[in-house]
Amino acid sequence: MSPPVRIPVLLPRLPAAEAILPHLQAIDSDRRYSNFGPRVLEFEARLAQHFGTQPGTVLTVTNATVGLTLVLRTLDLPAGGLCLMPAWTFAATPSAALAGGLTPYFAYVSPKTWALEPAIARRALDAAPGKVAAVMPVSPFGAPLDLAGWELFQKATGVPVVIDAAAQFDGLQVGRIPSVVSLHATKTLGIGEGGLIASTDPVLIRRAKTLSNFGFYGSRSATGVGINAKLSEYGGAVGLAALEEWPAQRARFARVTQDYVDAFTRHPAIQLSPGFGQGRVSATCSVLLPVSAARVEGGMADAGIETRRWWGTAAHRMIAFHACPRTEVPVTEMMAERVLGLPYFSDLTTAQIQEVAHTLARAVEAAPAI
Ligand SMILES: Cc1ncc(COP(=O)(O)O)c(C=O)c1O
Numbered sequence: 001m002s003p004p005v006r007i008p009v010l011l012p013r014l015p016a017a018e019a020i021l022p023h024l025q026a027i028d029s030d031r032r033y034s035n036f037g038p039r040v041l042e043f044e045a046r047l048a049q050h051f052g053t054q055p056g057t058v059l060t061v062t063n064a065t066v067g068l069t070l071v072l073r074t075l076d077l078p079a080g081g082l083c084l085m086p087a088w089t090f091a092a093t094p095s096a097a098l099a100g101g102l103t104p105y106f107a108y109v110s111p112k113t114w115a116l117e118p119a120i121a122r123r124a125l126d127a128a129p130g131k132v133a134a135v136m137p138v139s140p141f142g143a144p145l146d147l148a149g150w151e152l153f154q155k156a157t158g159v160p161v162v163i164d165a166a167a168q169f170d171g172l173q174v175g176r177i178p179s180v181v182s183l184h185a186t187k188t189l190g191i192g193e194g195g196l197i198a199s200t201d202p203v204l205i206r207r208a209k210t211l212s213n214f215g216f217y218g219s220r221s222a223t224g225v226g227i228n229a230k231l232s233e234y235g236g237a238v239g240l241a242a243l244e245e246w247p248a249q250r251a252r253f254a255r256v257t258q259d260y261v262d263a264f265t266r267h268p269a270i271q272l273s274p275g276f277g278q279g280r281v282s283a284t285c286s287v288l289l290p291v292s293a294a295r296v297e298g299g300m301a302d303a304g305i306e307t308r309r310w311w312g313t314a315a316h317r318m319i320a321f322h323a324c325p326r327t328e329v330p331v332t333e334m335m336a337e338r339v340l341g342l343p344y345f346s347d348l349t350t351a352q353i354q355e356v357a358h359t360l361a362r363a364v365e366a367a368p369a370i
Contacts, residue, residue: 006304007352010284011345012185013249014192015241023237032233035213039236046243047196051174056202058174059209060231060239064166064182064195065092065099070229071162071178071197072100072134074208081133082325084124085164086116087316088332089138093164094321102133106316106326113274114140114335118153125157129325135161141310142167142188142282143275147175166195170250171280174198178208183239187283188253189246191238194231252346253281259350260285260342263357269364270357273339284310285344287360291367293340299363305356308341 023039032038040060047058061067072083083097087106094104107124110117116137125132135153139145145163154161154177165172166182169189176199181187183194197208207224210217215226231239242249261277264270264287271288289296293309300307312318314336316326342356 002298002301003304005306007306007343007348007356008345009306009308009341009343010186011347012190013346014185014190015238015245019241019245020237023240024234027233027237034230034232036209036230037233037236039233039240040231043231043236043239043243044196046240047198050243050246051172051198053174053198053200054202056205057198057200059197059205059212060183060236061195061197061212061229062231062235063184063193064164064180065096066227066229067180067195067197068093068096068136068162068164069099070208070212070227071180071204072097072102073211073225073227074204075134075160075162077102077133077160078131081131082128083134083136084116084121084128084132084159085136085315086138086332087314087326087329088114088140088311088335089164089315090166090311091315091318091320092166093136093138094315094324096164097134097136103130104315104321104324105129105132106321106324106329108327108329109140109331109335111331111334113143115143115145115274117146118149121153122157124327125159127327132159135159136164137161138164139166139168141273141276141284141286142170142280143273144168144171144173144280147173147177150177151175167283170253170282172198174200176201178204183242188249188281189242191235191242194235194239249346250281256344256346256348256353257281257285259348259353260344260357263354267357267361267364270360283344285342286310286339287342288335289338289340289364291364292337294337295367296340296360296363299366300359303355303359305359306343309336309339310341311336311339
């Protein structure tokens, strides 16, 4: 049996009760609890300001998974089409496509960026076993994607692109292509459960808003097959408090991130995920090992350090999706075997980070090579 966890893999920190209280009292006094009330509208306006975009470019939703499904529905795609996506992703991405009436079609990722890139998507389109109705690139652990490249791809192929940017709150670039960000407690701007859709296309955001409320737009008659994806005023209250605290919270994450970058410069065989520490903060710290993660997990647990393979076996090997079509995915297979999530949260100390890096490096050295 492993000793008790001394350093957990995650210890979220959301706004404290006293920071949320003024917003809760405002709910008590105006008695608006949901349906695009004042807290949610203000949270959306402040999010747009935060991203440097116009009002009306951000819609909040109950979570990112529902947000992805909602955007697919907003695009009115032919049912039964394929949704091209990387196999290297969390279960939510293919689940959202299936809920949107599409079949996931998994492709490989670049070993450099860990992401599905426009050039890979072009090749996957040519090899597709059916009509590709949409493409859903995924930001790997919050790394930025090639937005300009995806805009060119969309223009050239006519296939709409929806970005799963679940962990990419910090540094999100908002363009016409819709991005969906998670506000789950495990993310950098966490509100418990929540998500946002961001796009500079106001028509898309308005349509998504309509479909997030049963398809109602100005009347109680459904104008499309909608769902209920509305964030409640309580979610909005936590969101407002979280945004007020964001500069301090981001600074804490930035310090933790820099400590990891410093700690791993001494261990070059272990690679931080692409983009980690390059001017933005992520929600997790995942590293690529030169050996199988299975060979070091036990040693880390024995030292009281919790680790997690955030994306498990990768989506194409999960029971729910293994029958979905795919290209060969050798890089994803390698990632699924060798990528490990390390403790990462805003109040992790420098000494803890050095201990994690040192313990991992020792475990890697002791592990038989692949
Ligand atoms: C890549 C990816 N997509 C989607 C999601 C789902 O986000 P949510 O929990 O807000 O539904 C996650 C959650 O971590 C994720 O990692």
